[in-house]
Amino acid sequence: MQYHYIAIEGNIGAGKTTLAHLLAKKLNARLILEQFADNPFLPKFYENPKQNAFPLELFFMAERYKQLKDMIHTSDLFQSITVSDYIFTKCLLFAKVNLPEEEFRLYQRLFDIMQTQIAFPDILIYLHSPVQKLQKNIKKRNRIYEQNIADEYLFNIQQTYTSYIKQHNIKTIFVDAVNADFLSNEEHLQVLMDALKIEFEGGQQYISL
Template sequence: MKYHFITIEGNIGAGKTTLAHLLSRHYNARLILEEFADNPFLPKFYENPQQYAFPLELFFMAERYKQLKELIHTNDLFQRTTITDYLFTKCLLFAKVNLPEEEYRLYQKLFEIIHQQLVQPELLIYLHAPVERLQQNIKKRNRSYEQHIPDEYLLNIQQTYTNYIKQHNMKTLIVDASNADFLGNPKHLQVIIDALEKDYEPGQHYFTLP
């Protein structure tokens, strides 16, 4: 497997972290996971989005930067591959959905200063699932503050990701995760492992699970 830095992305509840764990175990890769539970503004945001969106997004950006900046200086000989369950650009995509225009423009300026300092992934795996499936997964993992996320919000996030991927020509594997069960069905995980054995042109490449 030739990739040294792989990022897994997708909507809330798409299965990013599960797949990241399984791939890191398979490849003995270093795993960097989003520390969402440490964000004190997250439960407050779901209760009052207008009041808490800006500090929520600032906190996420600072934490993601703190995690990813170590990639610039770290060279682990025993773990040559790094897998993350988020793209740093996620900061900007969620801010675009959550912030009013003036706050978004300020946030964007901060993002652009920080973003250029980070290493970018060689390959993006994007898990695409319909909102109905996302809601099922969200209910199953049972985080109290997530239980009332509106379908409209998930659709908005989905569209924002889709637009970003279409506009940026990075190597992206788009996986139809409508029926994904990476833990319970070894064939689903094998599709991803087989896909990672190949090289790709920049742009989007589509995969379905058996």
């Protein structure tokens, strides 16, 4: 295995957590999953975004920081690989979409302080799905507070992610996941397993399933 810290990212409903579980099992890796359900501001945010966006994002950043700092910097003699279903930079990307300019500037100052203490993944797997498929997945998993997410919001999140990855030339396996079914199709998972054996240069490596 070329990579010891693998992170999976993508839009809401892209299938990050499912893939993280499958990869961790295949690689006998330590698994880090975002604890989004613990955020008391999440349902409130979808009801009233303007009023609840700032506490929502602050709570997420604090929780992600604590989780990643505790787990990434704790050695594990039996599991040398870590798989996570998010990167810390997710905080900044969602905040950029959700916060007004003045609040975002304050948030970014706090983020910059915390980021210096968090390890960045050796490689990022980004799952790119069209908004129509994201909405289908969101409906399927049936979290009540997510059922009225607007297409425009998902599109904005998608654009923010892809712009960040390209602008920063991050080492990324960029997966066209419109037809992906990692849970039911072993071949799709194997494509990623094979890709993770390759030592890529910086930038994006595109895979279509």
